[in-house]
Amino acid sequence: QVQLQQSGPGLVKPSETLSLNCTVSGVSLTIGYWTWVRQPPGKGLEWIGHVHHSGTANYNPSLMGRITMSLDTSMSQFSLTLHSVTTADTALYYCARGSGWYPSWGQGALVTVSS
Amino acid sequence: EIVLTQSPGTVSLSPGERATVSCRASQSVINNYLAWYQQRPGQAPRLLIQAASTRAAGTPDRFSGSGSGTDFTLTIDGLQSEDFAVYFCQQYGSSPRTFGQGTALEIK
Numbered sequence: 001q002v003q004l005q006q007s008g009p010g011l012v013k014p015s016e017t018l019s020l021n022c023t024v025s026g027v028s029l030t031i032g033y034w035t036w037v038r039q040p041p042g043k044g045l046e047w048i049g050h051v052h053h054s055g056t057a058n059y060n061p062s063l064m065g066r067i068t069m070s071l072d073t074s075m076s077q078f079s080l081t082l083h084s085v086t087t088a089d090t091a092l093y094y095c096a097r098g099s100g101w102y103p104s105w106g107q108g109a110l111v112t113v114s115s
Numbered sequence: 116e117i118v119l120t121q122s123p124g125t126v127s128l129s130p131g132e133r134a135t136v137s138c139r140a141s142q143s144v145i146n147n148y149l150a151w152y153q154q155r156p157g158q159a160p161r162l163l164i165q166a167a168s169t170r171a172a173g174t175p176d177r178f179s180g181s182g183s184g185t186d187f188t189l190t191i192d193g194l195q196s197e198d199f200a201v202y203f204c205q206q207y208g209s210s211p212r213t214f215g216q217g218t219a220l221e222i223k
Contacts, residue, residue, distance in 0.1 A: 045160065045203055047212040060211045061116075094159055100207035101150040103171060105159035 002026040004095050004106035012089075012113050018082040022095030022106050029053055029071055033099030034078045036069065038091040039108075046091075050099045051078060058099075085113045117141055117206050121215035127223040134191040136218045138204035143184045145208030151180055151189045154217075155200045163202075164189065196222075 008020035022034070036048035049059035051069040059067050063082070071078040082089060090113045096102035118141040128134055138149065147167040152160035162171045164180035167187055177192045191198055199222050204215040 044216045045205070045214040047205075047214065049211075058210055062211075100148060100212075101162055101165040101171075101205070102152075102160070103162045105161075108159055 002097060002104040004097065004104055006093070006095055006106040006109045008093075008109050008111070010110055010112060012085055012111060013115050014086055014113055015084055018080070018085050018089065018111055018113075020080045020093055020095070020109055020111070022078050022080075024076045024078070024097070027097070029073045029076050029078065032097070034069075034071065035096045035098060035102060036080045037094045037096060037102075039094070040088075040091045048080065048093075052099075087113050089113050116211050117144065117209060117213050119204050119206060119213055119215035121202075121204060121218045123218060124216070125219045125221060127221045128194055129223045130194050130196060132194050134189075134194055134198070134220055136189040136202050136204075136220075138182075138187040138189070138215050140185040140187075140206060144187075144206045147183050147187075148206060148208035149180075149182070149187050150205045150207065151178075152203045152205065153198075153200050154203065155197075160203060191220075194220075 003025045005023045012018045030053045033050045035050040051057040057069045066083045068081040092108045095106040097104040120139045122137045149167045151164040154160045163174045168180045179190045201217045
């Protein structure tokens with residue numbers, strides 16, 4: 001059974017960097033794509049981007065220039081880094097498996113941007 | 116980017132009734148690559164349908180998807196108590212992937 005377990009700080013100060021990890025079990029990280037999606041409180045879902053096991057990534061243009069995704073296959077973990085955060089980046093962040101439709105999701109990590 | 120507009124925003128129905136949720140795209144969805152998700156409070160989204168009409172593993176057959184091009188529909192026949200949740204459509208035919216704003220299905 002594929003499982004995704006998220007970790008990362010819940011509070012980030014404005015202008016600083018948000019970093020989240022997603023640890024995968026039940027399937028190899030070397031298969032396919034791995035995705036990040038976020039959901040501001042009480043709102044809908046926003047696709048952040050995805051990363052292939054080769055390291056190739058595709059990001060939402062709205063976040064381009066601030067975002068990096070990477071994988072560490074030895075730790076079965078993929079990561080999201082978002083620079084220069086503002087209060088608009090406050091959201092529930094999800095990791096998910098796939099590049100098109102997403103059959104497996106992490107539990108979600110609430111990140112609040114506040115001083 | 117493709118904008119997905121769902122209607123209605125909220126629908127109130129009774130258990131046993133049929134629910135219909137519409138998802139309209141601002142341009143044609145390539146290969147009808149459209150998915151539907153269910154999200155219950157405090158939970159991650161759960162994939163119901165992919166490729167417009169293919170039920171995901173574990174999706175009950177009371178859920179069905181239809182449509183093509185720019186107009187898609189999620190139908191739930193014989194609503195059960197666990198079906199009252201928020202539903203999202205998502206297109207993955209082009210980048211960036213985009214989601215509809217969601218439809219809340221409430222108990223009447």
